[in-house]
Amino acid sequence: TAYNQPFRPQYHFSPRINWTNDPNGLVYYDGEYHLFYQYNPKGIRWGHMTWGHAVSPDLFHWNELPPAIAEDEKGMIFSGSCVVDAKNTSGFGKNGQIPMVAIYTNHRETNQSQHLAYSLDRGRAWTKYENNPVIDVQKKDFRDPNVFWHEPSKRWVMTVVLPTEKKAVFYRSANLKQWEKTGEFASADSPGNIWECPALLEMPVAGSKRTKWLLLMSIGAGTPAGGSGMQYYIGDFDGKSFRSDFKQGDVRFVDYGKDYYAAITFNNTPRKISLGWLNNWQYANDIPTNPFRGAMTLPRDLKIVQSKNGYELRQEAAREIRPLTSDSFQWRGLDTKELNRSIDSNRIKGDAYVLTLEAELPGQTATGDLGVKVRKGAGEETIVGYNVARQEVYVDRTHSGQTGFKKEFSGRFSAPLKREDSPNGRIKMQIFVDRSSVEVFVNDGQVALTNLIFPKPASQGFEFFGDGFRAVTIRNIESVWP
Ligand code: FRU
Secondary structure (H helix, E strand, O other): OOOOOOOOOOOOOOOOOEEEEEEEEEEEEOOEEEEEEEEEOOOOOOOOOEEEEEEEOOOOOOEEEEEEEOOEOOEEEEEEEEEEOOOOOOOOOOOOOOOEEEEEEEEEOOEEEEEEEEEOOOOOOOEEOOOOOOEOOOOOOOEEEEEEEEOOOOEEEEEEEEHHHOEEEEEEEOOOOOOEEEEEEEOOOOOOOOEEEEEEEEEEEOOOOOEEEEEEEEEOOOOOOOOOEEEEEEEEEOOOOEEEOOOOOOOEEOOOOOOOEEEEEOEOOOOOEEEEEOOOOOOHHHOOOOOEEOOEOOOEEEEEEEEOOEEEEEEEEOHHHHHHEEEEEEEEOOOHHHHHHHHHHOOOOOOOEEEEEEEEOOOOOOOOEEEEEEEEEOOEEEEEEEEOOOOEEEEEOOOOOOOOOOOOOOOEEEEEOOHHHOHHHEEEEEEEEEOOEEEEEEOOOOEEEEEEOOOOOOOOEEEEEOOOEEEEEEEEEOOOOO
């Protein structure tokens, strides 16, 4: 079928053919999740940016529709967001129809400005607003508007970035057409070169009646794994401006893998769900997939918790994954050799599954390493582990398969996790493996690591290493493609 190549994700979205980067305009409306995405309708490298479009009833089974908003003589269609204008504040709705309104960046070599387009038929046909742009500050770099309805002030709020100045700018509007600037946010300790693709949202603090505001920010370079990735801030937003609670020097990363970028959240959903691009600008144009290039990450359920480290973001695979899974292996025991024998004797193999493990961490002063090698085959393995001495979770893709297409691809990527931050002296990992990716969530979403891999199709083995394993499960994940 169209979705059955060796590196074709089986439960992640990728376009049937051609290039994609950022998810855009994530919104739920009338029984459908909409995923728009940066798309090149003419090729397998970045260019001719257009909003591609897919819809899904459940965040996993996507139906790719014709591109929604195409480049024209005014420019390319860069990233942005989409809202359901239920009260027809924009006046785009006719005869009681509710308009969906896309707010995107129009890109020309010398200018980026914010534009609108609307749809009156559930996102199928789009009309560009005749009085575009709605915001133009006469700058070359000014992009990625993220818009939501702010009920207390009864206004639309836009967060948009001045990428090279590493600044987020806030605007508000009653009708999506006239915008008033209300504030700015910058952060002296943000590493890297540019800011892109902001997302601002209000979230409950787990176990309390309070809410806090989360600001997601993509940064073009300077992440722990190298290259592009994401930071977050937690603080307050008063309808005009955002203030972070984090102290100077307290830099938080969304994901410690190398391939998590441009994630934004769905508008119009009760739960907060994010989706990102499973890639890194260091090599995005070179990854060895065909006839498509680029895929989305797992959708994630987001939570804010308060711990002794202050407010923290927690991320887990969106719960809609569960119906796609079926048990294939379960083990409880004490001995790693016996675990590996059990894997072998049951001939457990796979390239699309979720593996969970729970292990007891050795004593405070111990050293050592524990974890599992996945997508293992002739000369290939991707290692997921916890290094006790270094107190870090890591993914090593040095021997994961094809790595030589760009020198920045190969490597070992790690996230700090103090022993005492693992509840009850145990570590839990959830490892989602697909045909070309490994996403690791540790301790119910304390830490996330997302990475691409390009192993041989036949590399489907497992091998556990280290001690302390108590429980392991492997569940197959069925393909979402027809
Ligand atoms: C992020 C980004 C955005 C821009 C888009 C262009 O990956 O650079 O800032 O809108 O991609 O495709």
